[in-house]
Structure formats: C-alpha cells, structure tokens
Amino acid sequence: MSTALQALAAEASTCTGCRLAAGRTTVVFGSGSPTADLMFVGEGPGAREDEQGVPFVGRSGQLLDRLLAEELDMDRSDCYIANVVKCRPPGNRDPRPDEIAACRPYLERQLDLVDPTVVVTLGNFSSKLLLGTDVGITKLRGQAYRFGDPERHLVPTFHPAAALRGGADVLARMRADLVRAWMLVEAG
Numbered sequence: 001m002s003t004a005l006q007a008l009a010a011e012a013s014t015c016t017g018c019r020l021a022a023g024r025t026t027v028v029f030g031s032g033s034p035t036a037d038l039m040f041v042g043e044g045p046g047a048r049e050d051e052q053g054v055p056f057v058g059r060s061g062q063l064l065d066r067l068l069a070e071e072l073d074m075d076r077s078d079c080y081i082a083n084v085v086k087c088r089p090p091g092n093r094d095p096r097p098d099e100i101a102a103c104r105p106y107l108e109r110q111l112d113l114v115d116p117t118v119v120v121t122l123g124n125f126s127s128k129l130l131l132g133t134d135v136g137i138t139k140l141r142g143q144a145y146r147f148g149d150p151e152r153h154l155v156p157t158f159h160p161a162a163a164l165r166g167g168a169d170v171l172a173r174m175r176a177d178l179v180r181a182w183m184l185v186e187a188g
Helices: 001-010 019-023 045-050 060-072 097-114 126-130 162-167 168-188
Strands: 030-032 038-042 082-083 118-122 144-145 152-157
Touching: 001 097, 001 168, 019 097, 038 060, 038 126, 038 168, 060 162, 060 168, 082 097, 097 126, 118 126, 118 168, 126 144, 126 152, 152 168, 162 168
Parallel strands: 038 082, 038 118, 118 152
Antiparallel strands: 030 082, 144 152
C-alpha cells in the first residue's frame, strides 16, 4: 500500500463519523495494488470481512476471486478492492444514507490515490453513488459510463452475492461485464 493510502487507512481506522463505528470489529478499508488500473467497489463489509479487516473474503469474495482468475487471468492483488462503507452494517443490512455520506470522502480519496483507469461497481449502492443516479443495477449494467474528475470508466455489474443467489444467468452477465471492463483497461 502506498504511503498516502496507509495514512488514509490509519485515519479511517479511528473514524467515529457514524453509528457503524460502535458495532465494528475492524475498519475494512481496502486491499490490493495501490497502482491498479482496475478497481472494484462493493457495498460494505460482511461478518468475515469485519473479522479479517479485508474486503470480499467471504463467499462473495471467493466468487469474485474465481471470476478474476477465469475471466481476466488476474489475482486480487493485481487490482484494488474497496467498499462504499468501511464498517459492517448490523445484520448485513443496507447502509443508510448518512453512513454512506460519512464514508464517501474515504472512497473518493481512495479513487484519487489509486487512480484506476476503470472502476467496476458491484451492486446497487456503489453504482448509484458513483454515477449519481437512482437507476438500479439491472438497468445500469451492460455498458460503460464516464464519471469523475479526472474522468474514468465505470462498469457496473451485479454484486457477487446476487450471482450466488441468482444462478447461471446473473453469473454470465457478471462475466461479460468483467470482460467489458478489461477491454477498457487494455484500451487505456
């Protein structure tokens, strides 16, 4: 991790900006290459992530790891993985607007510091937040968008948990989205 990312992670580790701080075991800041061309942004940590302090280590993370290997011939250490909120919502409930707002500066700073070419949003929360829309993931996915300053590519796809529940069709769509993201990375 770069010095600047380490400093930001240290700052986040003591955050008490919202109610999620009271119930966390650890802040799940992010992991992977600090110079990654490809960044994944999920919703928030689950129980396994809260225990280990690393995003996407549970069943959803295992599926993401598998898709990275199979579709992109890539290991998670080659990309950067973060979440919208850095602390686990109780009972894995959806993060609330004030919790998202409290964590947003950390995510924006992660985007600035990693400076990826392409961001893949996993699910509704990260897609809606970064695109500034109320449109759901089912309608958003299947294409790439320009966002941010500096302008980057954003490829929304389903959260791996949806693929675990939704079966082969959702998984096939996720695979196609990952290939789309990689083509944008390669195009520069």
